[in-house]
Amino acid sequence: MDLADLTRDLDALRLRALAAVAAAPDTATLEAIEVDVLGKKGELTSVLRGIGALPPDDRPRVGAVANTVRGAIEAALADRRSGLASSELAARLERERLDVTTPGRPLRHGSLHPSIQAMAEIAGIFEQFGFVVHESQEIEDDLTNFQMLNIPPDHPARDLWDTLYVDVPGHLLRTHTSPGQIRVMQAMRPPIRALLPGRCFRYESVDASHGFEFFQVEGLMVDEGTTLADLKGLLDQFAQAMFGTGKKTRFRPGYYPFTEPSVAFDVECLVCGGPGCPACGRSGWMTILGAGMVHPVVLQYGGLDPERYQGFAFGMGPERISMLKHGISDLRLFMDNDLRFLDQFR
Amino acid sequence: MRVPLSWLAEFVDIELAPEALAERLTLLGMEVRSVERRGAEWRNVVVGELLTVARHPRADRLSLTTVTTGSGAPLEIVCGATNIAPGQRVPVALPGAVLPGNRRIERTEKMGVVSNGMLCSGDELQLTGDGEGILILPADTPLGVPLADLFGDVVLDVDVKPNRGDALSIVGLAREVAAITGTGLRQPLLDVVESGAPVGDRLAVTVHDAVLCPRFVGRWVGGVRVGPSPDAIQMRLLAAGVRPISNVVDASNYVMLELGKPIHTFDAGAVEGGRLVVRLARAGERLQTLDHVERDLDQDTLLIADARGPLAIAGVMGGAASEVSDATIDVIVESAIFDPVSIRRTAFRYALRSEASLRFEKGQETRLARLGADRAARLLADWAGGTVAPGRVDTAPQEPDPARVAFRPARAGRLLGLALGVDEQAALLRRVGIEVEVPAPDVPTVAIPVAAGTKPLSAACPAVDALVALVPTWRRDLLVEADIIEELARVNGYDRIPTTLPATPMPPFRPTPLAVRDHVRGTLAGLAPAAAGETPGEGDPIWVTNPLSADHALLRQNLVGGLVEVIVANRRRGREDAAIFEVGKGYGRLADDAREWWRLGIALAGAFDPPAWNRERRAADLDDMKGIVEALAGALGLPRPRFATLATEPMLHPGRAATVLVGGDADGPALSGAIGEVHPALAGEWDERSRGALVAELSIRGLAAGSLPVPRGLTPARHPEVDRDIAIVVTAERPAGEIEAVIRDHAGPLLRDVRLFDVYRGVPLAASERSLAFRLTFGDPDRTLNEAEVETAMAAVTSAATAAGGRIRS
Numbered sequence A: 001m002d003l004a005d006l007t008r009d010l011d012a013l014r015l016r017a018l019a020a021v022a023a024a025p026d027t028a029t030l031e032a033i034e035v036d037v038l039g040k041k042g043e044l045t046s047v048l049r050g051i052g053a054l055p056p057d058d059r060p061r062v063g064a065v066a067n068t069v070r071g072a073i074e075a076a077l078a079d080r081r082s083g084l085a086s087s088e089l090a091a092r093l094e095r096e097r098l099d100v101t102t103p104g105r106p107l108r109h110g111s112l113h114p115s116i117q118a119m120a121e122i123a124g125i126f127e128q129f130g131f132v133v134h135e136s137q138e139i140e141d142d143l144t145n146f147q148m149l150n151i152p153p154d155h156p157a158r159d160l161w162d163t164l165y166v167d168v169p170g171h172l173l174r175t176h177t178s179p180g181q182i183r184v185m186q187a188m189r190p191p192i193r194a195l196l197p198g199r200c201f202r203y204e205s206v207d208a209s210h211g212f213e214f215f216q217v218e219g220l221m222v223d224e225g226t227t228l229a230d231l232k233g234l235l236d237q238f239a240q241a242m243f244g245t246g247k248k249t250r251f252r253p254g255y256y257p258f259t260e261p262s263v264a265f266d267v268e269c270l271v272c273g274g275p276g277c278p279a280c281g282r283s284g285w286m287t288i289l290g291a292g293m294v295h296p297v298v299l300q301y302g303g304l305d306p307e308r309y310q311g312f313a314f315g316m317g318p319e320r321i322s323m324l325k326h327g328i329s330d331l332r333l334f335m336d337n338d339l340r341f342l343d344q345f346r
Numbered sequence B: 001m002r003v004p005l006s007w008l009a010e011f012v013d014i015e016l017a018p019e020a021l022a023e024r025l026t027l028l029g030m031e032v033r034s035v036e037r038r039g040a041e042w043r044n045v046v047v048g049e050l051l052t053v054a055r056h057p058r059a060d061r062l063s064l065t066t067v068t069t070g071s072g073a074p075l076e077i078v079c080g081a082t083n084i085a086p087g088q089r090v091p092v093a094l095p096g097a098v099l100p101g102n103r104r105i106e107r108t109e110k111m112g113v114v115s116n117g118m119l120c121s122g123d124e125l126q127l128t129g130d131g132e133g134i135l136i137l138p139a140d141t142p143l144g145v146p147l148a149d150l151f152g153d154v155v156l157d158v159d160v161k162p163n164r165g166d167a168l169s170i171v172g173l174a175r176e177v178a179a180i181t182g183t184g185l186r187q188p189l190l191d192v193v194e195s196g197a198p199v200g201d202r203l204a205v206t207v208h209d210a211v212l213c214p215r216f217v218g219r220w221v222g223g224v225r226v227g228p229s230p231d232a233i234q235m236r237l238l239a240a241g242v243r244p245i246s247n248v249v250d251a252s253n254y255v256m257l258e259l260g261k262p263i264h265t266f267d268a269g270a271v272e273g274g275r276l277v278v279r280l281a282r283a284g285e286r287l288q289t290l291d292h293v294e295r296d297l298d299q300d301t302l303l304i305a306d307a308r309g310p311l312a313i314a315g316v317m318g319g320a321a322s323e324v325s326d327a328t329i330d331v332i333v334e335s336a337i338f339d340p341v342s343i344r345r346t347a348f349r350y351a352l353r354s355e356a357s358l359r360f361e362k363g364q365e366t367r368l369a370r371l372g373a374d375r376a377a378r379l380l381a382d383w384a385g386g387t388v389a390p391g392r393v394d395t396a397p398q399e400p401d402p403a404r405v406a407f408r409p410a411r412a413g414r415l416l417g418l419a420l421g422v423d424e425q426a427a428l429l430r431r432v433g434i435e436v437e438v439p440a441p442d443v444p445t446v447a448i449p450v451a452a453g454t455k456p457l458s459a460a461c462p463a464v465d466a467l468v469a470l471v472p473t474w475r476r477d478l479l480v481e482a483d484i485i486e487e488l489a490r491v492n493g494y495d496r497i498p499t500t501l502p503a504t505p506m507p508p509f510r511p512t513p514l515a516v517r518d519h520v521r522g523t524l525a526g527l528a529p530a531a532a533g534e535t536p537g538e539g540d541p542i543w544v545t546n547p548l549s550a551d552h553a554l555l556r557q558n559l560v561g562g563l564v565e566v567i568v569a570n571r572r573r574g575r576e577d578a579a580i581f582e583v584g585k586g587y588g589r590l591a592d593d594a595r596e597w598w599r600l601g602i603a604l605a606g607a608f609d610p611p612a613w614n615r616e617r618r619a620a621d622l623d624d625m626k627g628i629v630e631a632l633a634g635a636l637g638l639p640r641p642r643f644a645t646l647a648t649e650p651m652l653h654p655g656r657a658a659t660v661l662v663g664g665d666a667d668g669p670a671l672s673g674a675i676g677e678v679h680p681a682l683a684g685e686w687d688e689r690s691r692g693a694l695v696a697e698l699s700i701r702g703l704a705a706g707s708l709p710v711p712r713g714l715t716p717a718r719h720p721e722v723d724r725d726i727a728i729v730v731t732a733e734r735p736a737g738e739i740e741a742v743i744r745d746h747a748g749p750l751l752r753d754v755r756l757f758d759v760y761r762g763v764p765l766a767a768s769e770r771s772l773a774f775r776l777t778f779g780d781p782d783r784t785l786n787e788a789e790v791e792t793a794m795a796a797v798t799s800a801a802t803a804a805g806g807r808i809r810s
Ligand SMILES: [Zn+2]
Pocket: A269, A270, A271, A272, A273, A274, A275, A276, A277, A278, A279, A280, A281, A282, A284, A285
């Protein structure tokens, strides 16, 4: 073995390796070539094992040739590797392709009943106006539900509330949230800004298969200088917040035994916007709540001196608000708990 | 109340268009619910004159007529009525006409003769009550004119509020219209031509209780001919929604609608000696009322009676024996005032509430007794040809003075937020008939009525700062200063109330009682279910004493019953899968004490994961319910719930029910209740659609009023935690929760968590065994644990598990 032989072997190795690299079909083959040729026990190493037989002067020259060969093979490997990697990536991406047009895996999420949603929305608006939420009992006594609200026994105004009585003496299912006014006034001093949401009951139903329960939200504001004009301003703000800014509102006389003066509050028809349509009885207006200045009799039962304190109360049905807002045509839908209906309020 | 404008116009001039009038009335507090145009439905109905009336050639009971409508050739029309004769003017429905009830009139052949339209009865046009004969119009009715132009009317439906009984009448509403237009009012014709013996010779009235009957005015009308009322009157009554009966009954109804005064008439021949007594019923008395029901009379019932016994229930219903009939010759007119509460109670007791009792209940000014009697006598004379006996029997002829209500003009400004001058206020009140005086100069202070009723209050006011309103007798609703102020606002117009925002101090903060409830609702809605509405089942059930139906007689003590009903109802509609909850109240009683408590109810049925193209359907099971309860506890900042076997709840599957207990302290658990699958027997007995439904009924502290826990932001442990697994073989019936409790109790203070991660049955275990694999996590926030202390803890767990009957599986 002399220098020429060795140089020739190295060159043959180079050519063979480059051919193999060029022909390698994938990166795994390249890995194998690299190990076979350049590895610790590879062909290059075994060729160079002959270097010990050379004269010492020749050895550096062979070393230089070997390095050139190694460099050429490594360069070829790297080149081929990057070429193969990009085509393999392309192949892999192709393999992993999904039909992205299929629907996703359904996630479940529930919803709150529109009555509950409406009550929360109403409460949220009045909380912005500084009102705080109070609650009072649903099984009320006649005294608080009626008499303290200026509705004595056998008063013709009792016709406004068809009442369900229970077998607890002197008690009934509250017909409105208004007795909460009495309980709030008895419990705290003015300034009062209270909101009283809750369930009420009446001896009337849409039809035999429907219940007798509904929700109401009562509001009460009492202080030394709270006026009817303040009530008008506040309710107007409420209507803007609930139904959208720019909605026209209307104040007209109403009747409740526990307010004087009493008010009916209308907002412009959300369907026709004013000219009149079947939804608004051709009046252009939709009544959304009743209100008024708290009657002096009621203030007194609440423990307040009507000569010093005055204020207003209002009451609304969240179902009615919800019907107007969402264009719901039938009150029974609120009682049916038909999930096909409820699913719309997610 | 239905108000024909033609009737209203008798008492006040109306220049406003009907819709404009309706709006003005509404803004005055007399809400107009609808504006109806009567006659709009009579298309192609015109006035015609009968030229000839002959027998139909082939039908004895039909007539063949020729009719002219003033122009064109006479029309041949077949008619079945017998009251027709040549020369009469009648309504003719021409071919193409549409009558009430959407009845179309076409050219038709009747027994071989072509009929070119139809002659109409009053009933067919809904103009009068007569369905027998053709409506014969006055001879001077112009030919060819559409009937709607002659007899059409506009009817307002006015919602008169309960405090305004005075406005439950045409005259009362005319007063309101006059307040709007500022024009004068005309009064109904009350003057009567009187003749014959004075009324005192024929009629005497004794009132036993002047509180229950403050005034009774009687009149006597002799020689009436009972029959139909004039057509124009029938038309008017029908427009007002009252069916014509006879001239005598119609006269009563007419006065009630016009003046608001219910009138009763007696056949004078049926009144013993012409002597009426107003008294309470006596024990055992009975009366057959007009509806031919024999009634036992309660001793609280106020009666009109004669010497022989009861004749009528005062203000509520007359008796059959003294009812005016075709044979009646002489009529006694009763126009009385009764105590409103007595009438209301009586009407309720006998379930006989009527338009008349309604008006009595609202209270009537005593003046109406005289007006009503005179008006009724006049109408009986006009319509039934009666002779009115001179004078009236009147038990309280003194007419009342206007009530005096003092008020402070400045107070109006303070309450309304609207500055109105004193003269302005006086002028406004005058428009509704309230005169205003200044207090007499010699009194220093005036008592202002601030409140009345059960809580009267009056305030002393310097006379110079007060005015006195002279309230007309019919306004029984104006009692206190605030009533006068409302009247000012009403007449001035609520649209003139300024729009301001409250400038009063803000009340102090108060936490909302809804915090926990809202959070529970939000958490559950996020988990999946849809929302449908303290202590479990406390006390006895509360019953509704006047339920709408047997289904609604009992106040619920729990929520799940209603939720299962919702599931059943949805399944009936074809919706199989449901996940619903309600945060609502249960009710119960302890002795005479009513209790209410807040609860959470949850119900699941059908698929928890509905199938999709990329997922199998997965039915809801008890683990889903437990997962929901666990997530809820987590959201409320509570520890993981413990579930324990519950085999004794009759509504639940004994092998698939558990109690739930979470956290708590001396005041009780933070969350507690029961979960489970509806008992299969219940599904069999009640409704198959409830089968397999899973329910939870939970009490949660703070649901009534509570604050939410504030999560603590601890720094995550810097020292690694150590996991150790242990598999314990126990008998298959042994609840995993028990074994978990054993582990917790013996693993020492370094234990952070225990989780069941595998349950195994099968080889090599015995058939009666199962293996429960738990992962225990140990750690200390301040240091890294050493191997020995973890081994010590595991050794303690191992020996405790063994002692508890388990075998460690290696
Ligand atoms: Zn509209």
